[in-house]
Amino acid sequence: MISYEIYKLTHILSFLFIFIGLAAYIYSHKKIFALFHGLGLALLLVTGFGLLARLGLTSGIPQWVWVKLGVWFLVGATYSVAKRKMLSPFFQITLWMILAGIAASMAIFKPMLF
Numbered sequence: 001m002i003s004y005e006i007y008k009l010t011h012i013l014s015f016l017f018i019f020i021g022l023a024a025y026i027y028s029h030k031k032i033f034a035l036f037h038g039l040g041l042a043l044l045l046v047t048g049f050g051l052l053a054r055l056g057l058t059s060g061i062p063q064w065v066w067v068k069l070g071v072w073f074l075v076g077a078t079y080s081v082a083k084r085k086m087l088s089p090f091f092q093i094t095l096w097m098i099l100a101g102i103a104a105s106m107a108i109f110k111p112m113l114f
Contacts, residue, residue, distance in 0.1 A: 004054040007047050014043035015100060018075060022096060025082050026089045033082070041076050063113040064106040071103045
């Protein structure tokens with residue numbers, strides 16, 4: 001059985017993998033970008049649900065988790081944005097920092113939204 005702390009550490013590191021992927025794309029390492037982006041997204045999803053199970057939230061998904069899933073989807077969609085060069089690297093990094101802030105605030109404060 002994996003402890004809560006290991007899930008939490010892996011969850012945070014997986015988001016860092018996504019940022020490493022973006023840095024790789026900025027420096028024209030597209031294969032590394034795809035690898036770190038995909039690996040980070042997969043780990044983020046698995047460890048997120050592992051954390052929910054460790055918190056005992058298996059009967060229903062709280063509203064803050066839905067927001068985090070939306071952030072996960074948007075971060076996943078930014079792969080296409082980066083690949084098509086629709087935004088400059090500065091705006092892409094800014095977007096990811098905002099999304100990371102939203103996800104972190106949902107996890108820390110666990111607000112009831114509706």
